[in-house]
Amino acid sequence: MTPAGNNLERESTGMDADVIVVGCGVQGLSVARHLARRGLRVLAIDRVGPGRQTSARAAGQSVIAQTDPAMGALMHRSIEDITTFEERTGIPLPYHQVGSVKYARQEWSAEQLEREVERASALGARVSMISLAEAGLLAPHTNPSAAVAAWHAPDDIYFEPAIMADALYQDAVAVGVEFRFDVEVTGFGVAGSVLQGVETSRGSFTADRVVLTTGSWTGPLLRETLGIELPLAFVRHQYSIRGGAPKIHAGLPSVRIVEDAVYARPVGTNLMFGTYEPRPLEFDLSELPERTEQVPLDPAAVNQALANVADIFPSVQDSTVLEMRGGMVTMTPDGGYLIDQVHEAEGLYFSTGCNVMGLSVAPALGQDIADWVINGHRPASLAGFAVSRFSKSVPTDAEVHQKSLAEYEGIYRDSASRNFIRT
Numbered sequence: 001m002t003p004a005g006n007n008l009e010r011e012s013t014g015m016d017a018d019v020i021v022v023g024c025g026v027q028g029l030s031v032a033r034h035l036a037r038r039g040l041r042v043l044a045i046d047r048v049g050p051g052r053q054t055s056a057r058a059a060g061q062s063v064i065a066q067t068d069p070a071m072g073a074l075m076h077r078s079i080e081d082i083t084t085f086e087e088r089t090g091i092p093l094p095y096h097q098v099g100s101v102k103y104a105r106q107e108w109s110a111e112q113l114e115r116e117v118e119r120a121s122a123l124g125a126r127v128s129m130i131s132l133a134e135a136g137l138l139a140p141h142t143n144p145s146a147a148v149a150a151w152h153a154p155d156d157i158y159f160e161p162a163i164m165a166d167a168l169y170q171d172a173v174a175v176g177v178e179f180r181f182d183v184e185v186t187g188f189g190v191a192g193s194v195l196q197g198v199e200t201s202r203g204s205f206t207a208d209r210v211v212l213t214t215g216s217w218t219g220p221l222l223r224e225t226l227g228i229e230l231p232l233a234f235v236r237h238q239y240s241i242r243g244g245a246p247k248i249h250a251g252l253p254s255v256r257i258v259e260d261a262v263y264a265r266p267v268g269t270n271l272m273f274g275t276y277e278p279r280p281l282e283f284d285l286s287e288l289p290e291r292t293e294q295v296p297l298d299p300a301a302v303n304q305a306l307a308n309v310a311d312i313f314p315s316v317q318d319s320t321v322l323e324m325r326g327g328m329v330t331m332t333p334d335g336g337y338l339i340d341q342v343h344e345a346e347g348l349y350f351s352t353g354c355n356v357m358g359l360s361v362a363p364a365l366g367q368d369i370a371d372w373v374i375n376g377h378r379p380a381s382l383a384g385f386a387v388s389r390f391s392k393s394v395p396t397d398a399e400v401h402q403k404s405l406a407e408y409e410g411i412y413r414d415s416a417s418r419n420f421i422r423t
C-alpha cells in the first residue's frame, strides 16, 4: 500500500504507523494518547475533526452507581482520571464534582435505589440513601415531596464534553500522535486474514494494527467493508438547554428520576434537561446520517418529558429552550459495549455499542484498549464486552431491535425493575 502524503517516518517495520486509530471522538483520542504514551507511533484519522461528532453533544455526566460491576469499575477509574487530568498533563480539564441525586416516585423504584446503593457500596463508591428533606437541601430547584425516596452520590461529576475532547486532543498531540482530518476510511487492506492497513479518501496507510473508534458508524463500516454484522440498534438521544429557571447555578447536583428516565444538570445558570424517550427516533444501519448535525432534533419530546415531571421540577416548567443538542447512539440487546477484535482481519480492533455511556468511561476504556493492542491479551476489564457473548443464542434482527430499544427506554431501571411500566 502506498501512503499518500504521509509524513510519518517509516521505521524498521516498514509500516506508516505502529497503530492507526480511526475515529477521533473521545474514545479514539483516549486510545491514541495511551498508545503514544507507551511509545508507539500512532496515526489518528477522522473524516471530520477531533471530538466534533457525538462526543461533543454528550451531556457530560459521570455516574458512579452502575448496575454492572465492570461498568462501575471503569467509571470509578474514569472519574479519577478526569479529576486528576490537569495535574498529570498540565492541560486544563475543568469538571464539577457536585454529586448526583436520584429520585424514586414509587415503592418498586425506591427498592431499586436501595439495590443501587448496595451495589455501589460493594465497589467502594460513596452512594447513600438520604431523606427527602436532605434531597431538597441538596437540590433546591426540585420538589422532593413528589418523590418517595432518594439517594445521593457525592463524587459524581459533570463536565463539558467538547472541552474534554479538546483536552484529550491536546494531550495526544503533546505525546506525539499524528492526526489526519477530513480523511475518510473506506476500507481495509487485508492479506489472507492479516490486516495491512486502511484505505482512505486520500490514499492508503499501512499498519498491522488498527483500532476502529468510529462510534455509531462502526457497524455500517464493518458491514460494508468486511461483511460483519453486529447486534446494534441506532437511536436518537437528545436534551435541551433551558434558560429562565430560577436559582440555577453550577454547584447544583445532577438530578435523575427513575420512572420518567429524565436527567437535569446545571450549565452555569441554565439547566440541561434530557430524557430517554419511550419511543425514540430510530435509524436504519443502511441509512445513518453521515454527520451528527444531520440528526433531526425535536424540542416537543423533551418538553413533554419536562411536563411529565412538573411535580418534581415545578420551577423549571416556565423555562425556555435556548438550545437543543443531540445525536445518534448505538444500543445493544444487553446494554453492554461491543469491544472486540475482528477475526477476518487479524490486527483490527473496534469499540462500539456505547449505550449512551461512551463518553464518561472513555478515559479507562482508552487505556484498556491500548493495553490490549500492545500486549495482545484482552484485559479482564473488557472481558464482558466480547461479541461472542451473543453466539450461544444469536439474536434475530427483530430481537436485536426489540431488546436494544428496551435497553434504551429502560435505561434507569435495573433488571429487577424492568417489568414495571414506565410513566
Ligand SMILES: Cc1cc2nc3c(=O)[nH]c(=O)nc-3n(C[C@H](O)[C@H](O)[C@H](O)COP(=O)(O)OP(=O)(O)OC[C@H]3O[C@@H](n4cnc5c(N)ncnc54)[C@H](O)[C@@H]3O)c2cc1C
Binding pocket: 022, 023, 024, 025, 026, 027, 028, 045, 046, 047, 048, 049, 050, 051, 052, 053, 054, 055, 056, 057, 058, 059, 060, 061, 062, 183, 184, 185, 186, 213, 214, 215, 216, 217, 221, 237, 238, 239, 325, 326, 327, 328, 329, 354, 355, 356, 357, 358, 359, 360, 361
Ligand atoms: C445527547 C447525548 C447525550 C449523551 N450523554 C452522555 C453522558 O452524559 N455520558 C456518557 O458517557 N455518554 C453520553 N452520551 C454518549 C456519548 O456521546 C458517546 O458514547 C460517545 O461520544 C462515543 O464516543 P466515540 O468516540 O465512540 O464516538 P464519536 O464521538 O461519534 O466519534 C466517532 C468519530 O469517528 C469518525 N468517523 C466515523 N466514520 C469514519 C470513517 N469512515 N473514517 C474516518 N472517521 C470516521 C467521526 O467523524 C467521529 O469523529 C451521550 C450521547 C448523546 C447523543
